[in-house]
Amino acid sequence: MAKTDPITLAVVQGMLESTQREMTLTIEKTSRSSVFNIARDYSNALFLGSGEMILQGQDIPIHLGSLMPALRTVAAYFGDDIHPGDVFYHNDPAWSGSHIVDCCMYKPVFYQDELVFWTVSKGHVTDIGGPVPAGYNPEAKEIYAEGLRIPPLKIRDRGVERRDVVNFILTNVRSRRLQAGDMRAQLAAVTIGERNLIGLLEKYGKDMVMACMAELLDLAEHQMRTFISAIPDGTYHGKSVLEDAGHGYGDIEIAATVEIAGDSMAVSLSSPPQIPYFINSYAANSLSGVYLGVMMFAQLPPPYNEGLYRPITVDVGPEGTLTNAKEPAPHANCTTTPSESITDAVRMALEQALPEKAVASWGHSNGLNIAGQDYRSGEEYVSMILATIISGGGASHKTDGWPAVGPQCCFGALTSGDIEILEYQYPIIIHRYGLMTDSGGAGKLRGGSGTHWEVEPLHDPMTVVMFGEGRRYPAQGALGAVSKLCEPKVGRALYYKKDGSVEEIKTNRIAEIEPGERFANQNPGGGGVGDSRERDRDKVLEDVRNGFVSIQAAWEEYGVRIEDDTQRDRPYAVRTQEKYLAGK
Amino acid sequence: MSQHAYRLGIDTGGTFTDFILASAGEGIRLYKTPSTPHDPPRAVREGLEQIGADLGCSVADFLRDCDLVILGTTVGVNALIEHKGAKTGLFCTAGHEDSLEIRLGHKEDGHRYDADFPQATMLVPRALRFPVEERVLSTGEVRVPLNEADVRRGIRRFREEGVEAVAISLVWSFLHPEHERRIAELVRAEMPRTYITLSVDLLPQIREYTRTSTTVMNAYIGPLIQQYVERMEGLLRDLGYDNPVRYMQSNGGLTSGRFLADKGIYALNSGPAAGPNAGLFFHDGKEHDGDRPRDIITVDMGGTSFDISLSKDGKTNIVKDVDFLRYRIGIPMLQVETLGAGGGSIAFVNRMGLLQVGPESAGAQPGPATYGQGGQRPTVTDALVVLGYLNQEALLGGRLRIDAEAARRVIAAEIADPLKLDIERAAQGIFTLVNSNMVSGIRRVSIERGYDPRDFMMVVGGGAGPAHAGRLASELGIPTILIPKVSSAFCAFGEILADMKHSYLSSSAVRLDAMDYAHLNDTFAAMEMQGRHDLGSAGVAADAITISRSLDMRYVDQVHECQVDIPLEDLSASNIDAIAEAFHARHEELFTYCERDNAVEIMNLESTVVGKVARPQLPPLASGTPDPAPAQSGERPAFFEENNAFVTTPVYDGAQLLVSNVVVGPAIIEEITTSIVVFPDWQVRLDNPGVYVMTVRE
Numbered sequence A: 001m002a003k004t005d006p007i008t009l010a011v012v013q014g015m016l017e018s019t020q021r022e023m024t025l026t027i028e029k030t031s032r033s034s035v036f037n038i039a040r041d042y043s044n045a046l047f048l049g050s051g052e053m054i055l056q057g058q059d060i061p062i063h064l065g066s067l068m069p070a071l072r073t074v075a076a077y078f079g080d081d082i083h084p085g086d087v088f089y090h091n092d093p094a095w096s097g098s099h100i101v102d103c104c105m106y107k108p109v110f111y112q113d114e115l116v117f118w119t120v121s122k123g124h125v126t127d128i129g130g131p132v133p134a135g136y137n138p139e140a141k142e143i144y145a146e147g148l149r150i151p152p153l154k155i156r157d158r159g160v161e162r163r164d165v166v167n168f169i170l171t172n173v174r175s176r177r178l179q180a181g182d183m184r185a186q187l188a189a190v191t192i193g194e195r196n197l198i199g200l201l202e203k204y205g206k207d208m209v210m211a212c213m214a215e216l217l218d219l220a221e222h223q224m225r226t227f228i229s230a231i232p233d234g235t236y237h238g239k240s241v242l243e244d245a246g247h248g249y250g251d252i253e254i255a256a257t258v259e260i261a262g263d264s265m266a267v268s269l270s271s272p273p274q275i276p277y278f279i280n281s282y283a284a285n286s287l288s289g290v291y292l293g294v295m296m297f298a299q300l301p302p303p304y305n306e307g308l309y310r311p312i313t314v315d316v317g318p319e320g321t322l323t324n325a326k327e328p329a330p331h332a333n334c335t336t337t338p339s340e341s342i343t344d345a346v347r348m349a350l351e352q353a354l355p356e357k358a359v360a361s362w363g364h365s366n367g368l369n370i371a372g373q374d375y376r377s378g379e380e381y382v383s384m385i386l387a388t389i390i391s392g393g394g395a396s397h398k399t400d401g402w403p404a405v406g407p408q409c410c411f412g413a414l415t416s417g418d419i420e421i422l423e424y425q426y427p428i429i430i431h432r433y434g435l436m437t438d439s440g441g442a443g444k445l446r447g448g449s450g451t452h453w454e455v456e457p458l459h460d461p462m463t464v465v466m467f468g469e470g471r472r473y474p475a476q477g478a479l480g481a482v483s484k485l486c487e488p489k490v491g492r493a494l495y496y497k498k499d500g501s502v503e504e505i506k507t508n509r510i511a512e513i514e515p516g517e518r519f520a521n522q523n524p525g526g527g528g529v530g531d532s533r534e535r536d537r538d539k540v541l542e543d544v545r546n547g548f549v550s551i552q553a554a555w556e557e558y559g560v561r562i563e564d565d566t567q568r569d570r571p572y573a574v575r576t577q578e579k580y581l582a583g584k
Numbered sequence B: 001m002s003q004h005a006y007r008l009g010i011d012t013g014g015t016f017t018d019f020i021l022a023s024a025g026e027g028i029r030l031y032k033t034p035s036t037p038h039d040p041p042r043a044v045r046e047g048l049e050q051i052g053a054d055l056g057c058s059v060a061d062f063l064r065d066c067d068l069v070i071l072g073t074t075v076g077v078n079a080l081i082e083h084k085g086a087k088t089g090l091f092c093t094a095g096h097e098d099s100l101e102i103r104l105g106h107k108e109d110g111h112r113y114d115a116d117f118p119q120a121t122m123l124v125p126r127a128l129r130f131p132v133e134e135r136v137l138s139t140g141e142v143r144v145p146l147n148e149a150d151v152r153r154g155i156r157r158f159r160e161e162g163v164e165a166v167a168i169s170l171v172w173s174f175l176h177p178e179h180e181r182r183i184a185e186l187v188r189a190e191m192p193r194t195y196i197t198l199s200v201d202l203l204p205q206i207r208e209y210t211r212t213s214t215t216v217m218n219a220y221i222g223p224l225i226q227q228y229v230e231r232m233e234g235l236l237r238d239l240g241y242d243n244p245v246r247y248m249q250s251n252g253g254l255t256s257g258r259f260l261a262d263k264g265i266y267a268l269n270s271g272p273a274a275g276p277n278a279g280l281f282f283h284d285g286k287e288h289d290g291d292r293p294r295d296i297i298t299v300d301m302g303g304t305s306f307d308i309s310l311s312k313d314g315k316t317n318i319v320k321d322v323d324f325l326r327y328r329i330g331i332p333m334l335q336v337e338t339l340g341a342g343g344g345s346i347a348f349v350n351r352m353g354l355l356q357v358g359p360e361s362a363g364a365q366p367g368p369a370t371y372g373q374g375g376q377r378p379t380v381t382d383a384l385v386v387l388g389y390l391n392q393e394a395l396l397g398g399r400l401r402i403d404a405e406a407a408r409r410v411i412a413a414e415i416a417d418p419l420k421l422d423i424e425r426a427a428q429g430i431f432t433l434v435n436s437n438m439v440s441g442i443r444r445v446s447i448e449r450g451y452d453p454r455d456f457m458m459v460v461g462g463g464a465g466p467a468h469a470g471r472l473a474s475e476l477g478i479p480t481i482l483i484p485k486v487s488s489a490f491c492a493f494g495e496i497l498a499d500m501k502h503s504y505l506s507s508s509a510v511r512l513d514a515m516d517y518a519h520l521n522d523t524f525a526a527m528e529m530q531g532r533h534d535l536g537s538a539g540v541a542a543d544a545i546t547i548s549r550s551l552d553m554r555y556v557d558q559v560h561e562c563q564v565d566i567p568l569e570d571l572s573a574s575n576i577d578a579i580a581e582a583f584h585a586r587h588e589e590l591f592t593y594c595e596r597d598n599a600v601e602i603m604n605l606e607s608t609v610v611g612k613v614a615r616p617q618l619p620p621l622a623s624g625t626p627d628p629a630p631a632q633s634g635e636r637p638a639f640f641e642e643n644n645a646f647v648t649t650p651v652y653d654g655a656q657l658l659v660s661n662v663v664v665g666p667a668i669i670e671e672i673t674t675s676i677v678v679f680p681d682w683q684v685r686l687d688n689p690g691v692y693v694m695t696v697r698e
Helices: A005-030 A067-077 A163-171 A175-203 A206-229 A282-298 A340-355 A421-425 A537-547 A550-555 A564-569 A572-580 B040-056 B059-064 B076-080 B099-105 B148-161 B178-190 B208-238 B256-263 B275-285 B381-384 B404-419 B421-447 B465-475 B486-494 B517-537 B576-591
Strands: A043-046 A051-055 A086-090 A102-112 A114-124 A153-157 A234-242 A252-261 A264-270 A312-315 A366-375 A380-385 A430-436 A450-459 A464-469 A492-498 A502-505 A509-512 A519-524 B008-011 B014-023 B027-033 B065-073 B087-092 B129-132 B142-144 B164-171 B195-198 B245-246 B295-301 B306-312 B322-324 B327-329 B337-339 B347-349 B353-361 B457-461 B482-484 B500-511 B546-555 B562-566 B601-609 B633-639 B645-653 B660-662 B669-672 B675-678 B682-687 B692-697
Touching: A005 A043, A005 A051, A005 A114, A005 A206, A005 B099, A005 B353, A005 B421, A043 A067, A043 A175, A051 A067, A051 A206, A067 A102, A067 A114, A067 A282, A086 A175, A102 A175, A114 A175, A114 A206, A114 B245, A153 A163, A163 A175, A175 A206, A206 A264, A206 A282, A206 B482, A234 A340, A234 A550, A252 A340, A264 A282, A282 A312, A282 A340, A282 A519, A366 A450, A366 A519, A380 A421, A421 A430, A421 B208, A430 B099, A450 A464, A464 B381, A509 A519, A537 A550, A550 B669, B008 B040, B008 B486, B014 B040, B014 B486, B027 B486, B040 B059, B040 B208, B059 B065, B059 B482, B065 B486, B076 B208, B076 B465, B087 B148, B087 B208, B099 B517, B129 B148, B148 B178, B148 B421, B164 B178, B164 B208, B178 B195, B195 B208, B195 B256, B208 B245, B208 B256, B245 B256, B245 B486, B275 B295, B275 B306, B275 B457, B275 B482, B275 B486, B295 B421, B306 B421, B306 B645, B337 B421, B347 B381, B347 B421, B353 B421, B381 B404, B381 B421, B404 B421, B421 B465, B421 B633, B457 B465, B457 B486, B465 B675, B482 B486, B500 B517, B517 B601, B546 B576, B562 B576, B576 B601, B633 B669, B660 B669, B675 B682, B675 B692
Parallel strands: A264 A312, B008 B065, B065 B245, B087 B129, B087 B164, B164 B195, B295 B457, B457 B482, B645 B669
Antiparallel strands: A043 A051, A043 A114, A086 A102, A086 A153, A102 A114, A234 A252, A252 A264, A366 A380, A366 A464, A430 A450, A450 A519, A464 A509, A492 A502, A492 A519, B008 B014, B014 B027, B295 B306, B306 B337, B322 B327, B347 B353, B482 B692, B500 B601, B546 B562, B546 B601, B633 B645, B660 B682, B669 B675, B682 B692
16 A cells, blocks of 8 residues: 655545535535525445445534445445445335435445446435425324335436436425436536545555555544543443333333443443334434433544544444334434434533533524425425524533534535525415523533524415424533523423413424414523532623523523513514413 | 826735835836724825825925825725614515514524524614515516605604614515615705615615615615715825725725715725736736636735635636624625635644644734744644744844744644644644645635536635645646735735726526527616726726626526626527527536426526726836846745755845746745745746746756
8 A cells, every 4th residue: 555644645635525516515505405505414435345434514503424334334235246336225214224314325436447436415305295295294103104225226227317217216206306306416516526536545655645645544533532531431321311202102111322442442331122103213323322412522624534433432322213113114204303312312421521611502403394285486495494403502611502503413505594484385374483581501601592583484384394302301400500490491382362362382293383373482591500609790681681591590500680670671572572472 | 107107906904005006107006004904094195194204305396296096995894794874764564574583594604503603693783673564476466565654754763863874685676676666765855964785776676685785784884885985085185196996895996986986885895806806917927828818816824814715717617605703784895705824823732632723813013923922822834934934033134033943832832742742843734734625615616516626727826825825726736826926915906906886787587598688788788888887987987988788597397596608789589599508508507417308497696897997017126037046035944844944944035036036945035025935846036027927847
């Protein structure tokens, strides 16, 4: 093998990163599904021909762990039947996917007749067929009832599109036009990735490039081992509660055990048996939840490659349990719920192990999909509105949690989209997209505020589909941060009906609302860090002034008494918020 | 000397304020004074006095002979960096007062797992964002009329709080501007001295967050820009100057103080935006062979940063809707990609054990170790000294001493030892890596936007740029490099060449198969009438004004647009197909494919109104034969990758080189404020109007 030098190594790493960035830019600018192009719910990655991930972008953590087993599963399925010009497509969790709305495209990169790299682009599509628009069917008892399952498929064979296969996929989904546009965008991304990697091989030669790849993996591994070595050896336990969001199976406990031995870490999960409700997590998705919990502590700067995970072994629990589901378990909600609870359990265990790096949990996802008929075009529309799941971020030792940056499983990678763009794309009025008073977890460092997103359909009725949880238990704080006023810190939906009544909803439900009615989704805030009584008094006053903390909470959670006549100075926003809460 | 013989450009940068004085008789003179960030006019006054002393006349004497004084400023950028803008209040639609703080719910890439990375500082904290009851829908229908009682309460609050500037940005306001206008009326009546910005005046285009953020930024820095304009014009008037003063804008053109008075944000990042003007001037002016297209990549490498821009057919990419210093800005700006890669960029071994250069910079203080001002961390400049590319004793014509041993020492301690390399190899590594970062930045503005850098010439500015340019060009396959003798005052030079340029924006979402031609044509006409009026009242003659148009277009269901230039003629059924085709072609160029059978829609309209400014005439330089030998000032060992060793390299004095002299690599040319490295594969010829033309060796 060629001998690398530090300079070439750094240059090659830079070229990998710019390749991945070009792929990302292509997806963002050209895709059609708003979950892709507005919300950035996608990941692009580069793999070696051998199946090791050599670069993951800074995209969403949901895909942190799931891309690696997925690529290897697809490659293994096709075995020798992989040729230049082929492109593969896949979504199924039983074949190592995350959830079926995340569709992934894989392009093998050949150089001098040898499979050297793979370029991979995965993203959340608008719809994947099945009985409920946008793919989240809370009624599904089996995965077969959730939508189109795509096992590893070849969609281009030696450079020629397999029209029958692509047509089969598009025929099974609601938003054919958007989906076709998204597939073209993904194809452009993996093709641009291929072009750049071939450029890299031509410039440095295959031997040198491969030597650099091996070394970059080793360097990442070393970085993770250094982090783990700083943790005292021992066995640490963490647990989280996955709340019953309406399925009737009761609250579910997920436990994580983290064993540290020298520079290695072993994580094992335990959870009850899978249930006939869409919150089961297949193995690849659980891996993402675990890795996010680790990365919250490791806090490593980019770049990221598979070397990071070499020192970590993960046991996602016995097959057939909630965190290692098998067919026919329904799963559509898994990337948020229970993924975030898995992350929490790992985080709690690591908080015991490494309190000096503890960070609080972020708000969990609970959001809305919308669907209906667009009176302007006569066409059906359906969309996951990611603005509805933007929760508050958790605090760290040094900074308050960011407002509106979650949910935890996306860790700031999403964007919620401009409200005018959303109102232009869909026949809706967004009456409010704002932050909520007292929603951030109390703490010496406060959790970030959650969001309130309120919609009214224009002209025709609209279906809203709720998903997620975090509506009963607030995001967990760290290092003794406890919130006393829990109700403002959890999520909920509020249904403002025509007759003037307001219904508070805390369980996942499908509703049809009419013009003149409104549906609001409130997202939880993030957790705080440290004892809230130690919070700097001036910061509490500033929070009250800005309406992030109420006068009541200043007293009850922070022990700061504020004279009531400052009330008149409080912004209108705060009173609006109080009105909503009072109305429930 | 005839009246109006001079044109004066003054660019206030972070470290230096640069002055370029150009005239037909005397050519280009370059001056520098240290910047005075908290009192910019002081550095300007000092510079003017320096010029007067050099010319042997009073400041008033030569100012009277200037036809234009052009200013580039960092006042706006500094206020944003230091969060020292005006105390600003925001009126917004009830329910949407937090869009500024939600920032689309995104945390910047590069910080995904950085738990301590703080939120962006709010230019308007939540307590000063005042929601008013009103609502316009996407159809333009008024769903909720404006509640004036809310506005009055807000005004009361703002007065109590001592608000100095008021931003007004309502949802869908550009479809129904009346609510914003009424709020402004009420504010003006009660707060007559307050600076007011309306989103419908500044950025009447779709995207509430972008529009609100831009409006807030303008209100925040506007009063400072206004004050700057008043002080500079006062200073120049007091010094005896009574011709027009012009200001450089981020869109690459000039404007008047009056225009900036309520649109200060147009001057936000003005210096770097002057780069392409300078680049095109040297491209056009050199005696090159044939009619090469005006396709250039302009790079400007100073002490702390590396600015890149790309011009195709003489036009520079414009960007809208981008984050600038963590704030979203929607007005058109020349696309200038800025990297933390300059002569002062610090090299270190990162946590992964990889060499890294920048973005942290040693700045002006302490500066590179080799300057002997206390710098202890190795910088790019230190590497250049070790490699022999810079003079080993002094720079700036002897004014700045060089400590070559200090450069070797810090590179040994911080880079060579930990990586187990020898010092030269470590210095070469720093040089290679910073070049690689710059190349990847250039890829971002070229390849990532659908342009092949091999089709472009590279024009190089900045004091540090000319030492690196050859390597960047080799890496990208660029065949020709232009290095102006004035590269170290590149922006100030670009400013004296700029035309007046105003951008007028409008929004009109419509599908190509459902066009309301009359409405679009009327919108263009109205914007252009306004443009003619604005430039006319700034003293631009009607026949010097030209207009160009563009549309932001996309496929239905995409959310990002491509900007497409269209001809200056009424839109109609007879030219719409050609416009659609231009869009398909642009999409394909950018993203490898297009979809001719899919529906296309227009989102935004833009008219650019340009007032031609006559360029200063420059005299030709003295010329000679190809032989450069008379200008050789010495030789020294310099390290070249190709030789993997130090080789004895001739050094030339730029001041002695004549037009037509050809210097073949390896060689070094020393100008007072910059050093040009001619790598072994390259050669360079001095050409008019004062530009080194570097090409691959014959």
